[in-house]
Amino acid sequence: MNGDSTRCVRAVAAEKIPGSPMQRGPVFAAPYQLSAEEGTETDTYARASNPGWRDLESALASLEGASGALAVGSGMSAVTVALRSLLTAGDTVVVPSDGYYQVRAYARERLEPMGITVHELKTTEMASEVAAGLLATAAGTTVVVAETPANPSLDVVDLRAVSERCRSVGAVLVVDNTTATPLGQQPLELGADVVVASGTKTLSGHSDLLMGYIAASDADLLARMGRERALSGTVLGPFETWLAHRSLGTAGLRFERQCANALALAALLESHPAAEHVRYPGLPGDPAHDVASAQMRSFGGLVSFEFGSADRFHRFVAGSELLVSATSFGGIHTTADRRARWGDPVPDGFVRISCGIEDTDDLIVDVERALSAL
Ligand SMILES: Cc1ncc(COP(=O)(O)O)c(C=O)c1O
Missing domain, CATH: 3.90.1150.10 (Aspartate Aminotransferase, domain 1)
Known part of the structure; x- marks a missing residue:
């Protein structure tokens, strides 16, 4: 006869289904188990993948018209995971001077000291000749972050025009879709390579959780960002995952x-x-x-x-x-x-x-x- 603790643990893991989804109650330690055959499992450890994220991510990917999405712990996590996977020393990033202020702060305080050149442009300038000149002379891989409508100026930039400029010089276009939401605007369809957004706001909509997501249709970009999420641990907890998924319906x-x-x-x-x-x-x-x-x-x-x-x-x-x-x-x-x-x-x-x-x-x-x- 097993001891009380063993019996309790076995009792709650009665159905040994690898990666059982998070249930509605606050059961945060789901019974993840490896199968006997090594290397065949999908959900070996929750920081890399889990069924709760998959439910949420397939909903977010479908709303953004993307082939895949990654749920992360906040909108800022979406921005930082995307930028860290794309940029290294010697590269260039362009961020909005009138968008969400912490994105500028991240670029200045974290990316610049790593040897990444940071430029700021007004939202209305992102598709202008000024932007074209800047992109033509930018060093290394270049990433343009556009936010439209920008928070808080509510200025808007023509995403088709920005994406054409980016494409002509091989720059990657990341669009922050927080204010518009995928219900108001489809940046990937308009030419963006990556969407980042805070789901803390309209998508979850009840002011009771922090979350963010990345959406893209390029498998290589998604894999790089998924790896960055797993290594940096910028993850979304199971309860927030469940709450966000539940909230999307309304x-x-x-x-x-x-x-x-x-x-x-x-x-x-x-x-x-x-x-x-x-x-x-x-x-x-x-x-x-x-x-x-x-x-x-x-x-x-x-x-x-x-x-x-x-x-x-x-x-x-x-x-x-x-x-x-x-x-x-x-x-x-x-x-x-x-x-x-x-x-x-x-x-x-x-x-x-x-x-x-x-x-x-x-x-x-x-x-x-x-x-x-x-
Ligand atoms: C446009 C935009 N992007 C990103 C963020 C960051 O989102 P979070 O607070 O979920 O980290 C915000 C937050 O206000 C935002 O307005």
């Missing part, structure tokens, strides 16, 4: 409402004297509208605008019943963030609003009231 409905709310909010702000420089790619008068219309299926849930000062922003949020002051975005609640607090190159009163899934009329009435009380 992403379409949530996104549809977020886009409708964003368009209605942008139209209100545009006509309101308290708000200036309203940006939303879906507004017909927005400088990005034509390019966005040509490459986006819908325009996303983010709207930006300017108040004169930080104080007006704080009074605006305090005067609203629905707006929550928070820095992440893409969740079911409408949130507002004053980006200058994070050091983004924007004026003090620059506000980015992420529209939630509240009823459009309720959101508009609430924001109108808060604006009028300023």
Whole structure:
């Protein structure tokens, strides 16, 4: 007769199926077992592959129109895994000067000291003659990271044009699809080699987990990035994997409402004297509208605008019943963030609003009231 502990361990591993999927409960130590024949197993160790990731990754690959996807621990992990697998000393990377600030920080603080040349370009310059000149003289393997619509400027770049420029000099195009999501934009179809994104935002959508993913259709690129994930250990935990997979099922409905709310909010702000420089790619008068219309299926849930000062922003949020002051975005609640607090190159009163899934009329009435009380 085995001891109590042995009996307990054997009791929970009653079905010896290698790599059984994570169940809905918090059972984090799944019964991974090797088969008798060495070298034939798929799921030998969870850091390299596991069935939970495969469920999520096949859903993400299908949404991005990719042949494969890799789930990772956060959007930043997606960026760093992709860049570390592509770049080495002597190479060149181009990053947006007006995109997510931590990507610039990573390039400057980590890649530059490794001997990688870092260039920053505005999103609107990524397909310009300036970019062409830079790419023509860049040393080593060149990787261009484009983020469109950029967070927080919401500027948009023509991805077909950037990809043609990259292709003509053999550069690799990595597109951050966080703000648009694969429901709003298909970067691989537009010519990107790799998609990176934060799933912390709209795709998971409940502001309750961190995750990221990489998607691509080139088997060699996917293998290199999968190897980097396994060696660096930048993985997604089983519970987040399950939660993200479960949440994807409602992403379409949530996104549809977020886009409708964003368009209605942008139209209100545009006509309101308290708000200036309203940006939303879906507004017909927005400088990005034509390019966005040509490459986006819908325009996303983010709207930006300017108040004169930080104080007006704080009074605006305090005067609203629905707006929550928070820095992440893409969740079911409408949130507002004053980006200058994070050091983004924007004026003090620059506000980015992420529209939630509240009823459009309720959101508009609430924001109108808060604006009028300023
Ligand atoms: C465009 C963009 N890319 C990447 C990230 C990083 O994502 P995460 O916070 O999941 O690491 C963010 C986060 O806000 C983002 O806005």
